[in-house]
Amino acid sequence: MNASTATSGNEKRRSWKRPPLIKDTKWRYGLLVFFTLYFIAAFVSYEVNWTRVYEGLDRGWEFIKSFAHPDFTTRWPDISEGIWESIVITITSTVAGIFLAIPLALGAAANLAPKAVYLFCRGIISINRALHEIIVAILMVAIFGFGPLAGFITLTLSTIGFIAKLLAEDIENISKPQAEAVKSTGSGWWQWINYAVQPQVMPRLIGLSIYRLDINFRSSSILGLVGAGGVGATLNTAFDRYEFDTAAAIIILIIAIVMVLEYVSGFIRARVQ
Amino acid sequence: MLQLENLGKRYKTGDDALKGVNLDIPDGQLVGLIGPSGAGKSTLIRCVNRLVEPTTGTVTLNDVEVSALSSRGLRKERRKMGMIFQEYALVDRLTIMENVMSGRLGYMGFWRSFFRKYAQSDIDEAFRLLERVGLDHMVDKRADELSGGQKQRVGIARALIQDPEVILIDEPTASLDPKTSRQIMRLISELCRERNLSAIVNIHDVALAQMFVERIVGLQMGEIIFDGTPDELTPEVLTQIYGEEDWEATIEEVDEDDDDTIDKNSADEKSVATNT
Numbered sequence: 001m002n003a004s005t006a007t008s009g010n011e012k013r014r015s016w017k018r019p020p021l022i023k024d025t026k027w028r029y030g031l032l033v034f035f036t037l038y039f040i041a042a043f044v045s046y047e048v049n050w051t052r053v054y055e056g057l058d059r060g061w062e063f064i065k066s067f068a069h070p071d072f073t074t075r076w077p078d079i080s081e082g083i084w085e086s087i088v089i090t091i092t093s094t095v096a097g098i099f100l101a102i103p104l105a106l107g108a109a110a111n112l113a114p115k116a117v118y119l120f121c122r123g124i125i126s127i128n129r130a131l132h133e134i135i136v137a138i139l140m141v142a143i144f145g146f147g148p149l150a151g152f153i154t155l156t157l158s159t160i161g162f163i164a165k166l167l168a169e170d171i172e173n174i175s176k177p178q179a180e181a182v183k184s185t186g187s188g189w190w191q192w193i194n195y196a197v198q199p200q201v202m203p204r205l206i207g208l209s210i211y212r213l214d215i216n217f218r219s220s221s222i223l224g225l226v227g228a229g230g231v232g233a234t235l236n237t238a239f240d241r242y243e244f245d246t247a248a249a250i251i252i253l254i255i256a257i258v259m260v261l262e263y264v265s266g267f268i269r270a271r272v273q
Numbered sequence: 274m275l276q277l278e279n280l281g282k283r284y285k286t287g288d289d290a291l292k293g294v295n296l297d298i299p300d301g302q303l304v305g306l307i308g309p310s311g312a313g314k315s316t317l318i319r320c321v322n323r324l325v326e327p328t329t330g331t332v333t334l335n336d337v338e339v340s341a342l343s344s345r346g347l348r349k350e351r352r353k354m355g356m357i358f359q360e361y362a363l364v365d366r367l368t369i370m371e372n373v374m375s376g377r378l379g380y381m382g383f384w385r386s387f388f389r390k391y392a393q394s395d396i397d398e399a400f401r402l403l404e405r406v407g408l409d410h411m412v413d414k415r416a417d418e419l420s421g422g423q424k425q426r427v428g429i430a431r432a433l434i435q436d437p438e439v440i441l442i443d444e445p446t447a448s449l450d451p452k453t454s455r456q457i458m459r460l461i462s463e464l465c466r467e468r469n470l471s472a473i474v475n476i477h478d479v480a481l482a483q484m485f486v487e488r489i490v491g492l493q494m495g496e497i498i499f500d501g502t503p504d505e506l507t508p509e510v511l512t513q514i515y516g517e518e519d520w521e522a523t524i525e526e527v528d529e530d531d532d533d534t535i536d537k538n539s540a541d542e543k544s545v546a547t548n549t
Binding site: 175177178180181182183184185186187188190191192194195196199200202203 | 322324348349350351352354355356358359360362363364365366367371375376377378379380383386387428431435441
């Protein structure tokens with residue numbers, strides 16, 4: 001050590017700790033204890049019938065074993081019809097949903113729409129998203145009867161809510177100078193959308209659409225459970241008849257299709273940047 | 274002739290960005306607008322084409338009172354006002370040609386613009402302008418593939434294809450290196466002279482402004498406190514505008530270097546092109 005640093009030895013040593021999220025110690029530990037106790041109490045409140053679980057394990061094992069020998073053939077006409085119906089529902093509802101979602105998204109973007117239109121469109125989206133697909137499907141089956149039409153309408157509605165909300169958020173995040181620049185040339189509103197907004201949100205729209213296609217296929221295989229068409233109905237029947245081999249075959253098909261969609265969507269989303 | 278009369282802007286936050294600015298800019302004059310950050314420079318030029326709505330006063334461009342126009346009339350009048358931006362503000366995912374052509378949107382119908390069926394005369398003019406700024410060989414490139422200086426050249430072409438009567442320029446060189454900054458400012462001043470355009474350019478770089486503009490307006494707290502030639506910009510005046518600092522180095526005469534060969538060449542091509 002040389003002479004100049006020798007004097008700094010007298011300096012007080014200063015320590016540092018990250019400031020805690022909740023300043024007050026009592027609150028900090030009090031909340032921690034409260035939530036721990038609540039979690040334990042909540043968990044204990046479940047009544048578990050262990051004998052039932054023990055019996056159920058056997059049945060579960062039967063089901064899992066059936067994946068080793070899935071039965072595609074016995075019910076093949078039913079299975080293929082269900083799968084095709086699901087695919088039809090998926091594609092039609094995705095396309096229809098996207099087309100209807102785009103104007104709604106434009107209205108629900110605060111930087112494009114006047115306040116009244118904005119609130120109206122956001123309101124529609126909120127109501128739309130508040131209801132789960134299954135609940136909507138039950139309602140649609142009640143209105144339109146059993147069959148794929150109910151499923152198509154259900155998934156179209158939920159696609160609208162999904163795409164409109166996320167697309168509107170992307171529109172709100174566009175670069176303001178780019179938008180200003182096109183506006184300042186004297187362009188009309190639709191020209192402005194086409195030249196300044198659309199190029200900026202297109203990758204997101206394509207990404208969302210493909211992702212939604214994926215979601216819609218998975219949903220369409222559930223909707224059959226409430227009678228809204230698709231392979232879910234076939235799956236439900238298989239379970240009801242304890243035909244686990246057939247059920248396994250259907251589930252394997254669903255997994256395969258979802259995996260293909262996953263791969264394709266990943267590929268396309270990587271391409272559009 | 275661009276006339277600003279008692280132009281004022283109060284933002285919703287209660288800030289008075291502009292306090293009754295009076296400014297006349299004759300045809301063909303390039304005015305440099307200097308002043309500290311927050312002095313109201315951006316607000317002033319955005320009030321001209323009403324990207325920001327002025328709260329008081331009038332803007333008049335060649336006897337048309339811009340500040341009184343309906344939204345339809347404003348859209349028509351905006352065609353006469355080109356704008357060049359700080360971060361270039363090109364639409365990244367559009368091609369160079371589409372970016373330039375967005376300057377013609379006010380002159381064409383929606384479907385024509387939607388299908389990119391541009392008029393042949395517009396296409397000719399776009400190529401002529403891109404040639405003038407040295408970029409006619411890359412019309413199909415996407416805007417985000419260009420360097421900063423190239424982007425700003427496209428921005429200039431987009432403003433000029435509007436066939437404007439005035440150009441509003443917001444910090445054109447703020448994101449460029451010193452050499453490119455000079456090239457861009459030189460290009461802007463040349464083009465304004467060629468086309469007898471009046472222009473307001475917001476600029477932070479006082480030395481650069483002195484090199485290329487013929488008149489300097491100093492803005493502080495929303496008020497004009499200096500209006501004169503570049504020579505009249507003394508350390509005292511700069512102290513008045515920006516506050517106390519050693520200004521001698523800033524306004525020292527800067528030597529022109531020979532980085533402008535491309536511009537000169539393309540200027541010659543331009544004169545050939547206009548003759549044919």
